[in-house]
Every structure is written in C-alpha cells, then in structure tokens.
Amino acid sequence: MARAFLFVLDSFGVGGAPDAAAYGDEGADTLGHIAEFCAAGAGDRAGLRSGPLCLPNMSELGLMHIARAASGQFPAGMSLPEKVYGVYGTANEISRGKDTPSGHWEIAGTPVNFDWGYFPTEGDAFPPELIEALCRDGDVLGILGNCHASGTEIIARLGEEHIRTGKPICYTSSDSVFQVAAHEAHFGLERLLTFCRIARGLLDPYNIGRVIARPFIGQSASTFQRTGNRRDFSVLPPEPTLLDRLLQNGRHVHAVGKIGDIFAHQGISRVIKATGNEALMDASLSAIDAANDGDLVFTNFVDFDMNYGHRRDVPGYAAALEAFDARLPEVHKKLKPGDLVVLTADHGCDPTWRGTDHTRERVPVIAFGPGIRSRSIGVRRTYADIGESIARHLGIPAGPHGRSFL
Numbered sequence: 001m002a003r004a005f006l007f008v009l010d011s012f013g014v015g016g017a018p019d020a021a022a023y024g025d026e027g028a029d030t031l032g033h034i035a036e037f038c039a040a041g042a043g044d045r046a047g048l049r050s051g052p053l054c055l056p057n058m059s060e061l062g063l064m065h066i067a068r069a070a071s072g073q074f075p076a077g078m079s080l081p082e083k084v085y086g087v088y089g090t091a092n093e094i095s096r097g098k099d100t101p102s103g104h105w106e107i108a109g110t111p112v113n114f115d116w117g118y119f120p121t122e123g124d125a126f127p128p129e130l131i132e133a134l135c136r137d138g139d140v141l142g143i144l145g146n147c148h149a150s151g152t153e154i155i156a157r158l159g160e161e162h163i164r165t166g167k168p169i170c171y172t173s174s175d176s177v178f179q180v181a182a183h184e185a186h187f188g189l190e191r192l193l194t195f196c197r198i199a200r201g202l203l204d205p206y207n208i209g210r211v212i213a214r215p216f217i218g219q220s221a222s223t224f225q226r227t228g229n230r231r232d233f234s235v236l237p238p239e240p241t242l243l244d245r246l247l248q249n250g251r252h253v254h255a256v257g258k259i260g261d262i263f264a265h266q267g268i269s270r271v272i273k274a275t276g277n278e279a280l281m282d283a284s285l286s287a288i289d290a291a292n293d294g295d296l297v298f299t300n301f302v303d304f305d306m307n308y309g310h311r312r313d314v315p316g317y318a319a320a321l322e323a324f325d326a327r328l329p330e331v332h333k334k335l336k337p338g339d340l341v342v343l344t345a346d347h348g349c350d351p352t353w354r355g356t357d358h359t360r361e362r363v364p365v366i367a368f369g370p371g372i373r374s375r376s377i378g379v380r381r382t383y384a385d386i387g388e389s390i391a392r393h394l395g396i397p398a399g400p401h402g403r404s405f406l
C-alpha cells in the first residue's frame with residue numbers, strides 16, 4: 001500500500017531565498033519573524049494566544065532544523081525537540097513568480113520558466129481597451145478600483161459605491177492576478193462568476209495567471225466581509241504536472257480546498273471544497289479515509305496566506321500555525337503502512353514585511369510516515385523535488401524536473 005498526502009501551508013516560508021534581493025525581499029522570513037515577534041511579546045492577542053510560538057509537532061518533524069538550514073538560525077523563543085523523526089529539508093523556488101500557481105505547479109514537478117504578465121503599479125492598472133471589452137461583454141456600466149490594492153481594504157473603501165452603482169471592484173496585486181470583488185446579494189454570486197469567466201477569456205492575451213472572484217457580504221464599510229465562495233480561474237500549467245501523470249497511471253487525485261482551481265481542474269479526480277483551515281483539515285482527514293492504494297490527497301491550507309500573511313497579522317498567523325500543528329496527531333493516527341505525508345509551502349508572506357504582498361523565501365519540506373527513515377535532505381534546488389519524491393513513492397515514472405529525495 002503506497003498513498004501520499006501533500007499538505008501546502010499557503011505562504012509558510014522559512015526565509016533565506018538566495019534570490020530574495022531581486023524581489024526586494026532580502027531578509028524576509030515568515031516563520032523566523034513570527035517567532036521573533038512572539039518571543040518579544042508582539043504575538044499576543046487577548047483571547048487568541050500569547051507567548052513564544054509553540055509548534056511541538058512540526059518541531060519534532062524537523063522544523064527548527066529546517067529554519068536553521070534555510071535562514072541560518074533557529075527561530076527565536078521556540079524549544080528544540082529532543083528527537084527529530086521526520087525527513088526534513090528546505091527548497092528553493094526556480095519559477096520566477098512568487099505566486100500561488102507557480103509555487104504549486106513547481107511542487108507538482110512543473111516549474112514555470114516564463115514571466116507572467118503584471119499590471120503597472122502607478123496610474124490606472126488596467127488598459128482602457130480591456131475595461132471597454134469587460135464592460136461590453138460583462139454587461140456592466142463601468143468598473144471601480146482599477147488599481148493595486150489589498151482586498152479587504154478596497155471593499156471597505158469602495159463597497160458602498162459598488163452597491164450603489166452596480167459596478168464591480170476590479171483590482172490587482174504584485175501577483176499576476178485580476179481580482180473582482182462584488183457583493184453576493186446586490187451584484188449576485190452567479191453574475192460575479194460569469195463576469196470572471198468572461199474576464200478570464202479577455203485576459204489570456206495579457207498573460208495573466210489568475211482571475212479571482214472575491215464575493216463579499218454586509219451592508220456598510222464596517223460590516224463588509226469576504227465569503228468562502230472565492231473562485232480562482234487559472235490558466236493551465238505549461239506542461240503536464242504530477243497530477244496529470246498520476247491520472248495517466250490510473251491513480252486518483254483528491255483535491256482539497258483551492259487545489260482544483262489552482263490546477264485549472266486538470267489532473268484532478270475529485271474536488272473537496274471546504275472553508276477555513278479547520279474544515280480543510282477535517283476534509284483532508286476524510287479524504288485520507290477515502291484514498292485508495294496509489295492515490296494522492298492534495299490540500300491547500302489557504303488561511304495562513306489570505307487571512308494572516310496578506311493582512312500582516314502576526315498573532316493571527318501564529319495562532320493558525322499553532323492550531324494546524326495541534327491537529328497533526330490526528331493525521332498520524334490515520335496513517336497505514338506505506339503512507340507518506342509531505343508538509344510544505346508555495347512561497348512566503350511575511351506578516352512583518354512592508355506592503356501586503358508575498359515574499360520570496362525558501363519553503364520547508366517535511367516528509368514522514370510509517371517506514372520513512374528520519375534524516376536531513378538539506379537545501380533542495382527546486383520545489384519539484386517534492387513532486388518527484390511523491391512520484392517515486394507512488395511508483396510512477398519520473399518526470400523531467402527535480403530529483404526524488406526518497
């Protein structure tokens with residue numbers, strides 16, 4: 001029996017990327033800075049958490065040693081485990097973008113070796129001919145936004161005008177994204193999704209990686225809230241990924257959370273949607289029960305990035321890490337001989353960093369399961385080594401990128 005469970009902690013970087021300076025991210029370190037802030041008392045929030053960052057289960061799987069290998073030091077204030085029993089290392093990203101699709105596709109053995117299109121940071125973000133086509137084909141009188149923005153900030157600023165005028169809020173970020181925020185009731189969720197599908201078609205010539213629907217509810221700036229009905233419309237990965245290769249070999253890929261959207265629904269046998277890290281863990285545990293010999297369960301834990309990294313919320317990020325860590329024993333209990341669990345991340349999003357965007361960082365690579373011998377696998381050249389290790393574990397032919405560490 002060989003099965004694999006791949007969990008991506010979205011944005012959980014460990015610093016130390018050799019090319020970070022090229023992204024203005026030299027020194028960014030998601031884990032290291034959260035630990036530092038927590039150790040200094042700056043990670044406390046009444047009713048949520050307090051004190052040094054406490055991740056006993058991931059520490060026993062090698063997280064402290066990963067941090068030191070990636071960025072040169074153990075995270076501040078965290079205790080070292082007596083014994084490490086995981087396979088542990090860190091990986092560099094060779095894809096040029098520090099975005100979610102690039103990170104996930106590279107993890108799945110397919111690095112992105114071309115540049116995405118991006119929108120300008122100064123002046124209007126979107127070209128007038130694009131807006132004209134969007135209004136015509138999308139049947140709206142105009143758009144709001146037309147700039148780089150943080151998603152929560154822009155709905156607070158423009159949400160009321162959106163309700164009044166019916167114009168969707170269109171914005172972007174330092175990622176290759178075109179995001180559309182609209183009210184679920186006033187504009188309508190289905191209408192928003194249709195508008196995003198139309199936008200997806202219009203944005204292909206601009207080489208934009210994703211169109212993202214960001215529905216929200218509430219009646220005023222202070223009560224607007226985004227809902228779990230977010231949808232990502234991605235372009236297809238540039239080459240077949242591990243997921244396609246598994247399907248070609250008669251295996252099943254159980255995609256939990258955003259994974260289906262991130263891979264444009266290619267190479268996916270079953271989509272299991274869930275909102276929030278706790279529900280994503282519940283869904284992953286059920287998917288483990290349902291997985292057959294040779295299958296992959298692939299989950300994206302999005303809260304780290306969306307709710308805490310981009311929001312530059314250190315206590316929130318720390319609490320989410322502690323909650324995830326606390327559920328790992330439930331994963332352990334599910335494991336059968338031949339099972340492999342991999343924990344990793346797709347990029348960084350240091351909540352202490354300037355701005356609200358992702359940060360170029362190395363990611364942790366942790367692998368464990370019955371019969372997996374504990375050892376260090378050092379610094380991997382590419383995230384693709386993760387996909388290749390899973391390919392080898394599941395017994396399918398090797399792909400063209402990356403090398404198995406198993």
Ligand SMILES: O=P(O)(O)O[C@H]1O[C@H](CO)[C@@H](O)[C@H]1O
Pocket residue numbers: 100149150151152172173174175177179212214306310
């Ligand atoms: O600020 P919000 O809307 O959460 O946007 C963030 O979410 C996008 C997709 O993950 C990123 O490109 C980033 O800009």
Ligand SMILES: [Mn+2]
Pocket residue numbers: 010011099100103305346347
């Ligand atoms: Mn991501």
Ligand SMILES: [Mn+2]
Pocket residue numbers: 100305306310349358
């Ligand atoms: Mn993000």
